[in-house]
Amino acid sequence: MPSTTELIKTELGKAFVEAKQKSDRINMSYRKNEIGEDVVIEYNPYKLLDKHPYAEAISEEYDKMIERVIPKDAILSASFQSWINREKNELMVDSRINRDEYFKEQTNFETGEITQNRGNDLLVAKIEFLNKMLTRLEKAFTTHMKNNSDKAFADAETLEKYEKHYQGQLQKVNAMLESGNFSYYDKKDKDGNVIEEGTQEDAQKHKSNIDNLMSKVEKAKEQQKEQEATQNSTQEDFVGDNISKLNRPRM
Incomplete structure (x- = not known):
């Protein structure tokens, strides 16, 4: 059976691996906030460490991004808070960061060049991926607050x-x-x-x-x-x- 590393050498294989990873994600649970609205429960990173060793580090970096992006005194809508919590949960359990297979070999689909990552190079690849995801989310959250303030904040x-x-x-x-x-x-x-x-x-x-x-x-x-x-x-x-x-x- 081909390994994940072998599958992601092609664009189609990479797309299928990512689709499977999304389908494998844990179903999110909800809680009632102070006024009875449903909000996605944020995972406790310390309870994830056995299967997801980078969950704590991911959680800390995510919280820094949120602190930088979300206005301090803002009261968010339940839907926006759920979105923020959901994205954090998915990052903390993302197998691309928590397992080594995904980044052991990286293929440049334009040149066909294959990069082997071992030791600290593997960590650097994971860090770069996390930063890329956080930057993408920061832009998405900022745009949402700017263009959809009626949906981002409590009415x-x-x-x-x-x-x-x-x-x-x-x-x-x-x-x-x-x-x-x-x-x-x-x-x-x-x-x-x-x-x-x-x-x-x-x-x-x-x-x-x-x-x-x-x-x-x-x-x-x-x-x-x-x-x-x-x-x-x-x-x-x-x-x-x-x-x-x-x-x-x-x-």
């Missing part, structure tokens, strides 16, 4: 849902602070026994986190209003210019 209705959710959470925390009952923050063992009691400090930290999230929602709402005002102004200018041209006397 007004979604922001309202987040705001109501955080307001409800804040009421619960304030009630705990008033009552002095912090059992909600108790740490328990697998049998349900309390090993560390919750404290007022735990509740205060929780309250601070919720305040930050509510501030994030408020900023997103303000940005949406500014964008709408800009769009309306642009449309009015466009209509006004066209009317002026229609009413302009002909010479």
